[in-house]
Amino acid sequence: MLSPRRIVLAAAILLSASRLIFLYVIPSWQTIVTDFPNYYVSAWAVRHGEPLTELYNPLWFERAKRRAGIERPAALFNYFPPMNALIMWPLANLAPIAAKRAWTLVNIIALMVVIHLTAKSSGLEWPAAALIALLAGDALGNNFTYGQFYIVLTLLMLSAVVLSER
Incomplete structure (x- = not known):
């Protein structure tokens, strides 16, 4: 039989994950909003041989x-360093909505790996690590909706920490 602590933990994970999925992940699958175009268009420009000297020209x-x-x-x-143009380079041959969907999948996978690495490196059980990640709430959700890079960046930094501890 499950302990009351485990039941509460499971309920909190279920509620938080459901909120993330229904308020952020599903809408991110269907629309392109702010931030994603900044990454995608710069990658598209690099992929298609556009003059990179113009990246910071708002009209261009x-x-x-x-x-x-x-x-x-x-x-x-305007506020991104030039290397940010390479973040979505692998997706820049896809149509914008297909690239956004692929990026959403990348973020889902990255979040699952972040949870796994957090649990592994901290000694926490997987459910506790999952709840910690899900408690990021709107900040986490906006990463999906806006098509941002922060979950992947978190994965890269966490991977560096875990690998340096070996």
């Missing part, structure tokens, strides 16, 4: 966004 970037197949929302590369 807006035209490149349309050539890449994104009508809305507005996109701007």
Whole structure:
């Protein structure tokens, strides 16, 4: 029989995961909103041999966004370092919505690996590590909706820490 602690933990995970899925992951699968175009268009420009000297020109970037197949929302590369243009390079040959869906899958996988590495490196049980990740709430959800890079970045940094401890 499950202890009351495990029942509460399972319920909290179920509620948090359901909230993440229904409020953020499913909508991210269907729409392109802010941030994703910034990464995608810059990667598309690199992939298609566009002049990278123009990445920081807002008028050029807006035209490149349309050539890449994104009508809305507005996109701007002004505060990203040039290397950010490579983040979505592997996805830049896909249509924008297909790339967003692929990026959503990458983020789901990255989140699961982050949870696994957190549990493994901290000695926590997997459910506790999962709840810690899910308690990031809207910040975690916005990563999916906006098509951001932060879950993948967390995975890269956590991997570096885990590997350095070996």
